[in-house]
Amino acid sequence: MCMSPDSQGRNPLHLAAIKGHVLVLEEVFREAPFAAREKVDGGLSLLHLCVKYSQFEALKILVPMLNEFPNSKDDDGDTILHMAVRDKRIEIIQYLVENTNIDMNSKNSKGQTPLSILDQAPPDTTSEIRKILTPKLHNSNINTQTKPVKWLTKKRDAIMVVAILIATMAFQAGVSPAGGVWQDDSDAHRAGEAVMAYNHPKAYKSFIRSNTIAFVSSLSTILLLISGLPFKRRLFMWILMVIMWLTVTSIAVTYAISIVAVTPKKDRKSLSHVIEIGLTVWCSVMGILLGGNTLRLIDRWLKNRGVTVWRPQRFRNSVHEKNSQESV
Incomplete structure (x- = not known):
């Protein structure tokens, strides 16, 4: 009723x-x-x-x-x-x-x-x-102004899952690199060693470096998320952002090196060119975002100490008008 x-x-x-x-x-x-x-x-x-x-x-x-x-x-x-x-x-x-x-x-x-x-x-x-x-x-x-903190609170579990996934990928790539490992011993190599280390020694060194960075930075992300650090402070948010940027970029570089290593020679040159362009654009965009957020952090830090480095044009105009009215 x-x-x-x-x-x-x-x-x-x-x-x-x-x-x-x-x-x-x-x-x-x-x-x-x-x-x-x-x-x-x-x-x-x-x-x-x-x-x-x-x-x-x-x-x-x-x-x-x-x-x-x-x-x-x-x-x-x-x-x-x-x-x-x-x-x-x-x-x-x-x-x-x-x-x-x-x-x-x-x-x-x-x-x-x-x-x-x-x-x-x-x-x-x-x-x-x-x-x-x-x-x-x-x-x-x-x-x-606390929206980044609320965003982090809501997305904490998702970020944790992504970090764990990247750590798993990096670990798997480290113990089983692209191209596999030798299955038997010989005068030139031993069983279990990476084939890439012998066929592409320079690429393998870069592969190991980027993969290790991805693995360590993803573990660092997990550690930061479970440590209970006060992410209301922008410095900690900035640190987390840098580590996440480093994690994703490193795993992308690891992927690029792996693909080039297992690609046949006849297709390797064109593929390398495409990957170089992609990584350059990616790193440029990430660098701009990192630089912008770093400048914002520095500007806020200076403002808290009474130093104003930059003001929006609209704000400057309003201050100028106010000073003109006061002088009149």
């Missing part, structure tokens, strides 16, 4: 929220909590309906019970904060900002954030809402 919708897709829980019948809302939710997850036409959730029909008391009852729903979106991509800002529900906005983890930077299908919706309204009607949103928006921007 609690799940039975009307012609507009509204179940009894939706109707209780629209009418603001708090006691009925609590009772129906207790009996059929899954009904709260149903959406009506337009993709409006139960919380969207509370905001749309300005049922603040119903919203306060539902938010603690639907922790994950404040950031849910309707068919237009609007969260309940988008809707509250558009309709200027000041009481609801203040409650959402102070009592939920509402995403201040969430964008709807038009690419609008709650603040950009506010910017389109006449300034004289938005000052109070802006005072409520600004501190929360500042904190939200600070939190975005």
Whole structure:
């Protein structure tokens, strides 16, 4: 009965929220909590309906019970904060900002954030809402600086699997290199020694170096991930990034040397040329990324010590205008 919708897709829980019948809302939710997850036409959730029909008391009852729903979106991509800002529900906005983890930077299908919706309204009607949103928006921007840390937390297991896989590949390539090993003893070689070491001695030396680097750096990645180092510090993030870059690049070089070693002489020259171009492009891209991140790390380190080496043009223009106004 609690799940039975009307012609507009509204179940009894939706109707209780629209009418603001708090006691009925609590009772129906207790009996059929899954009904709260149903959406009506337009993709409006139960919380969207509370905001749309300005049922603040119903919203306060539902938010603690639907922790994950404040950031849910309707068919237009609007969260309940988008809707509250558009309709200027000041009481609801203040409650959402102070009592939920509402995403201040969430964008709807038009690419609008709650603040950009506010910017389109006449300034004289938005000052109070802006005072409520600004501190929360500042904190939200600070939190975005920890995104690399959150990314690492979410991807830690995946990075661990990749590092273990590369370590396994490097170990296998070391004990069973391309071209195999000699199966018997002779005056020139002994059983178990790499064929590549005799047929391509220079390539074999490069192969062993790059393969060893890949093996050691992948083990280092595993060690860093399980060591519990404070990756909130950018220095440790930079170290991990360098080691991962070294791991992937080394295993790519190992692959290239192996392919060249087992390729027939008639095709080796053209293949070597292609591999050289590929490795050059790869190392160039990785070098640019490494250099860029290193410069960012140095710039942040200098800023923490009060030294500003570079500022965006927009920031410099704003500072110049501010100084000009002060001088006037």
